[in-house]
Amino acid sequence: MSIGRSIRLFLVDGSSNGLLTAEIMNWTGHVLTGPRSKLAEVVRRPECARTGIYFLIGPDPDNALLTRVYIGESDDVAERLKQHNRPETPDGRGGKDFWERVCLVTSKDMNLTKAHAKYLESKLIGIATAAGRCVVSNGTAHDYGALPESDRADMAYFLDQIRTVLPVLGFDFLHEARRAPSTLPVPPVADAQGFEMSVPRHGIQAFAKEVDGEFVVQQGSRARGSWIGGISGYQGLFEQLVASGILQADGADHCRFAEDHAFSSPSAAASVVCGRIANGRTSWLVQGSLQTYADWQDAQLKADGAPAE
Known part of the structure; x- marks a missing residue:
């Protein structure tokens, strides 16, 4: 503890x-x-x-x-x-x-x-x-x-x-992201909930965990091969991950995460995986269920006695 x-x-x-x-x-x-x-x-x-x-x-x-x-x-x-x-x-x-x-x-x-x-x-x-x-x-x-x-x-x-x-003080450059296990899918553990998202018609499947306030997409997760959405800050993030080798080409239409990567939010992670703006609160599901990230979070709040909106 x-x-x-x-x-x-x-x-x-x-x-x-x-x-x-x-x-x-x-x-x-x-x-x-x-x-x-x-x-x-x-x-x-x-x-x-x-x-x-x-x-x-x-x-x-x-x-x-x-x-x-x-x-x-x-x-x-x-x-x-x-x-x-x-x-x-x-x-x-x-x-x-x-x-x-x-x-x-x-x-x-x-x-x-x-x-x-x-x-x-x-x-x-x-x-x-x-x-x-x-x-x-x-x-x-x-x-x-x-x-x-x-x-x-x-x-x-x-x-x-x-x-x-x-x-x-706002300087996180010495903070090493805690990584998810290297084997897909993410095994359930007590201190970090596993999530998954998939877009079968585009061959996209990704796994993640929320650890220490960061949303960590797991090595081996499959994403879209290029950014197809409109101009967005997430487009720059997508291109940065490709340029740094974290996202690597996997055939003509897909990329794979060469290593675990921590995002600031589920939506940032979902947008990069989908290659367009995406709502991570509804795109990510609790692994092995149909419960969305938003519903899971509301359940945590209710369990703690906090009123949910």
Whole structure:
């Protein structure tokens, strides 16, 4: 059973669009985030004079549907951020143009050393790359495995807290999607309901589970081979999944999911599977029944004593 945790958020200037700090009870870490437009205020903060890890976050210039992230470390984060704010040179050096927000992680007790920061940077680059939720600008991470065993244990805990607090701030690029089992169909389990949808006349059949608030379509699920609907944001998502190899051609008229993929909603998943706008609340059925996702969800609400509309 998961144990709850308290995260303290503080709006530095009282604005939801300004600087924000975050702390977890009994964690020495301290998180500061803000928009690039507030960079002058960020670099004046005392945290920026410490050793720390920072993230530069913004839309990917090559695909606006994707997020691009640069992960760095420094003994003087303020000076490093000033360098990143300069115009980017043709060789990619100097500043970085893409980022719109910055997130800085330091230690309140100032016991984070340069070696710790390099180790964390390396691990975070690897985690972000493996999660596949963003484009990582760093390239290959260096291996800083020479840290003493006790320090590595401390940094493992530090990493866990970073991965806990960043999604609360709206940064999910370190969150690895929990995957459904690799064998079709989805076996029923206690903590995740299985769903299926099919369009027999088009040879479409897909399986999914809802896990941690995400709708995960399972590897091997069959989808339409191309987008046939009108212009939609889901069309861009469909094309992005094809370009990334998550959706791979399976004959002339179909694609298959080469791996499990987490969607933000059942409708996003249904639209990609069908190649057109689709209502996931009615398209997905509880596996082995005719109960729609919407009816299943209403049943959960009634079971909890909440009135259903």
